[in-house]
Amino acid sequence: MLAGAVVIPTLPISLYPQLAPPEVTVTSNYIGANAEVVESAVTIPLEEQINGVQGMRYISSTSSNDGTSSITTTFQTGYNLDIAAVDVQNRVASAQGSLPAAVNATGITITKANRNFVFAAAFVSPHHSYSNLFISNYLDVYVRDAIKRIPGVGDVVIFGERRYAMRVWLDPAKLAARGLTATDVTAALAEQNVEIPAGQVGQPPSDPNQSYQIPVRVVGRLSNPAQFDNIILKNTLGGIVQLKDVGHAELGAETYSTDLEYNGQQAIGIGVQQLSNANALQVDRDAIAELNRLAKTFPPDLKYIIPVDTTTVIGQSIRDVVVTLGEAIAIVILVIFFFLLDWRATIIPMVAVPVSLIGTLAVMAMLGFSLNNLSLFGLVLAIGIVVDDAIVVVENVERNMSMGMGPRDAARRAMEEVSGPVVAIALVLSAVFVPTA
Numbered sequence: 001m002l003a004g005a006v007v008i009p010t011l012p013i014s015l016y017p018q019l020a021p022p023e024v025t026v027t028s029n030y031i032g033a034n035a036e037v038v039e040s041a042v043t044i045p046l047e048e049q050i051n052g053v054q055g056m057r058y059i060s061s062t063s064s065n066d067g068t069s070s071i072t073t074t075f076q077t078g079y080n081l082d083i084a085a086v087d088v089q090n091r092v093a094s095a096q097g098s099l100p101a102a103v104n105a106t107g108i109t110i111t112k113a114n115r116n117f118v119f120a121a122a123f124v125s126p127h128h129s130y131s132n133l134f135i136s137n138y139l140d141v142y143v144r145d146a147i148k149r150i151p152g153v154g155d156v157v158i159f160g161e162r163r164y165a166m167r168v169w170l171d172p173a174k175l176a177a178r179g180l181t182a183t184d185v186t187a188a189l190a191e192q193n194v195e196i197p198a199g200q201v202g203q204p205p206s207d208p209n210q211s212y213q214i215p216v217r218v219v220g221r222l223s224n225p226a227q228f229d230n231i232i233l234k235n236t237l238g239g240i241v242q243l244k245d246v247g248h249a250e251l252g253a254e255t256y257s258t259d260l261e262y263n264g265q266q267a268i269g270i271g272v273q274q275l276s277n278a279n280a281l282q283v284d285r286d287a288i289a290e291l292n293r294l295a296k297t298f299p300p301d302l303k304y305i306i307p308v309d310t311t312t313v314i315g316q317s318i319r320d321v322v323v324t325l326g327e328a329i330a331i332v333i334l335v336i337f338f339f340l341l342d343w344r345a346t347i348i349p350m351v352a353v354p355v356s357l358i359g360t361l362a363v364m365a366m367l368g369f370s371l372n373n374l375s376l377f378g379l380v381l382a383i384g385i386v387v388d389d390a391i392v393v394v395e396n397v398e399r400n401m402s403m404g405m406g407p408r409d410a411a412r413r414a415m416e417e418v419s420g421p422v423v424a425i426a427l428v429l430s431a432v433f434v435p436t437a
Contacts, residue, residue, distance in 0.1 A: 004358035007365040013279045022081040024088045026071040027109045039063040041100055046071055049095040053087045055079040085112050117271045118284050119309040122262040129301040133253050135268045136162035150286045152278030159269035160260030162253035170247040178241050188233050195220040225249040284311040317376045324380050328387045329353055340398050349390030356386050378432050385425050392418055
């Protein structure tokens with residue numbers, strides 16, 4: 001009982017047990033490439049390196065026409081997910097030399113996949129004061145990082161994300177008229193949209209008459225559409241060709257591939273994922289408390305709603321177990337006292353039922369169980385069986401004592417008579433717990 005009481009605060013709580021094998025996903029983006037090019041230039045080289053990593057069960061991949069490559073490596077159930085991610089990271093690093101420079105420039109993302117969401121929240125502007133672009137970037141800057149710092153949070157996913165990006169629109173006819181291609185434009189962007197270390201004026205060693213040392217600041221990374229429009233694409237005898245001569249730049253979203261609506265209204269959402277060993281109820285409470293704190297500084301006409309919260313079921317399940325335990329103990333007291341009219345006999349099952357159930361939690365901790373729908377359902381069934389056993393055993397002991405036996409002999413004789421049924425009940429209980437294990 002002491003062991004069970006000690007492990008109660010440490011047992012992870014989740015909606016479902018961790019039955020799915022661990023997965024590590026490698027995501028990269030080859031901008032402008034079609035699915036066939038992505039497959040041959042990115043996906044296959046990465047797969048060849050990742051394949052055969054220790055603990056792997058199988059590997060699957062997708063290559064899309066938007067330039068995205070996604071490779072999911074599934075490991076043996078129970079394999080350490082942190083070690084799996086490090087192993088995949090090492091394999092990816094050895095393949096980066098054979099990947100296109102554009103892929104390495106945009107980066108390769110390696111994530112420990114976790115599909116269980118604690119809750120999802122939708123952020124809306126009821127009076128349409130803010131665009132999805134503004135809301136998405138506000139969440140990215142002020143909300144996502146704050147929630148990810150909460151203990152037990154694995155990741156925060158933004159649904160319908162609109163990350164700020166500078167979008168350049170080109171007119172093919174105007175490009176052709178000036179003898180330019182899209183490659184010339186991207187080359188000019190790479191050359192002129194960079195951070196430049198311009199140095200200093202008067203830095204030693206210098207003329208002794210130089211009185212001041214002045215750092216030189218120049219425009220490096222461009223930040224507004226007007227600056228991008230003035231990028232020089234070509235310098236000819238007839239003058240210069242700027243970006244605004246063949247197209248224009250605008251501030252927009254990096255991607256428009258997903259949309260989110262809440263009750264028919266445009267919205268941006270976040271999904272909070274927990275770590276596999278975290279307490280879902282605690283994560284839910286802490287994350288919502290953090291959202292409430294952040295909401296005090298939200299811009300006017302921005303609010304959030306939580307339409308999905310998986311911990312509601314978990315909390316209700318735990319409350320049902322507690323209620324069932326109380327009802328079971330009350331039934332034991334009433335049944336035994338009503339039939340035996342003996343307070344001493346009544347106290348025995350009152351103590352035995354909670355002792356046996358709290359001790360069960362220690363075994364659950366040793367086996368790596370979490371408090372979830374399946375294990376709590378098993379506990380509810382166990383409560384009923386323990387109550388039945390307590391009534392059967394105590395009544396049988398009392399019956400033998402009423403026939404003139406001493407307490408010790410009566411207990412021994414009673415157990416000889418009911419051991420078979422008790423063992424049978426234990427086997428029935430195993431039929432519940434073995435599939436869960």
